[in-house]
Amino acid sequence: MEFKLTDPQVCILLLMNFPFASDPEAEQMLDEFVAENYEIPSEEWFTEVSGDVDANGEEVSPWNGTVFSFVINEEVTLVVEFHPFEVVYFLNDVFIGNSGGHFMLSLLSWQEFLKIVEVVEDDAMLFFVLLPFVVGAKGEEQEIRKEIEKHLEHMAFRAEHIPVIANFLVHHAIFNEDEPEMFYDDSELGKICKRNHSVRNKGNAAEDISRVNGLIRMAMEE
Template sequence: MENLITRNDIMENQTFFWFSYFSWFRGFDEINELNIDEALANVIQVDTDKINKWSETFFSSINGKQRFIGGKLSKNLSFQIEFLEEEITFYINEQYIGNLGGHFEAWYLTLDEISVFEKYDFIFLLLLPMVGITKNELDFTKELISKNLKSIPKFKNQSEYISECIANGLVMHGEFYTDEKIGIVNNQNHSVRNINKYPDYRENVLKLNNTLK
C-alpha cells in the first residue's frame, strides 16, 4: 500500500520524520517558555524550512487516501496512526484513543501500558503522545523517553532535554483509577478514557482494557 508508512520510510528520513512528528506533541520547555517545536529547533541543527516542505510532501494523501503507520503487533494487538491535514489520529485494535491537533484528545495510556510497547520497534515513541502521567512519574518518564530517543542519531546528544520537554506535556491534572465494571479509566479532560465525560466510548474502553491488561 502506497499510503502505508513503513519502518524503512522512517529509517531513511529519521531526522526529518521525528522532528516533524515530535513537533505535533503538546510538550514544552517550561523554563524558557518554548513549545516543543521551538525547543527542537533550538537544539537540533536542521533547516526547518526544508523539514516543513518535506513534511508536506511525505504526509500528503496518496490517491485520495491519508498516509498512516500501522499493523499487527501480536495476535490480539494492532495499532494505526493516521496523518490527516489538520490532525493525527490514533487507534489501537481499530478503537479510537485520541488525536493531536487543535481539538486534541490524549492522555489515554498509562505509563505501565506504554512501557509494554518498548519491545516493539519505534512503537513506544509513536504512541507516546497518548500517554498520561502524574507529577510523581515525571522523572521516571523522562529517563524512559531519553533512553528511547538515543536510538535516533540526531537526537542522541539532546535526549535528556527533549525527553523533559515531551514529558512535560504528558502530565495530567486528573488521574487514572479503576472502575469495577470497566477497568482502568480516568477523570482527565480531553481524554476519551474519561467515560463520565465521553460515555459513548464506554464499550471501546472496556474492550481495550481487556486487551491491555
C-alpha cells in the first residue's frame, strides 16, 4: 500500500495516533472531531493496512499488516508497523514506542524532532509520523503551532479545519501540568524523559535507554 498525504484515508490514519490530542475548552478529543467532519475509512481499508484478526478478535499470527519504512539518513531508518490495535515504531531494529491502549510515545524534545525532520528534504510525511512522540515545552507553543499548521497544508483536510486540528495536536505535545523542562541529561545514560510512558524514562533498562539515545543522536545528523 502506498502512503500519500493527498489520500484522506492516510491522513485520518495518522491522526489516530495522538492519544492526548484534545480541546479542553470544547471538551472534545481529536478522534471525535475527525469522525464528525470526515468520512472514516472502511473496516476493509483498515484491515488491509493493519492486518487481520481471528474469530476471537485477536491479531492473527503471523501478523499480516503493513510495514512503512522511512530512511532518515545513511545510519538510521524509521520503521512503522501498523497492527490491528496499535502502531509500533522502531529506529532500525530498536523499539522506540507504540500507540494503542498501552501507549509508549513520549520520546523526543521539540528541538530533537525538528533536527530529525529537517534532515529529510520531503519531510511532511515524516513530520506527522513522528509528531506523536514530541514532548514540547510551554514556551515552544507558538512555534509548535506554526509548524503544525504549515505541515497540515500538505494534508487532505479542509482549510478551515487546519487551525482547529493544529490546536488538538498542540495539546498532545504540551501538557499544562508538565514541568517547564521534561528532559534532563544523565551523565551515564544521556537524555532522560520524566514522563512514564517513554522508552527514555529512567525506569527502563539502562542499556535500552543508551541504545535509543544513540540512535536519536545519529538520526539528527545530516
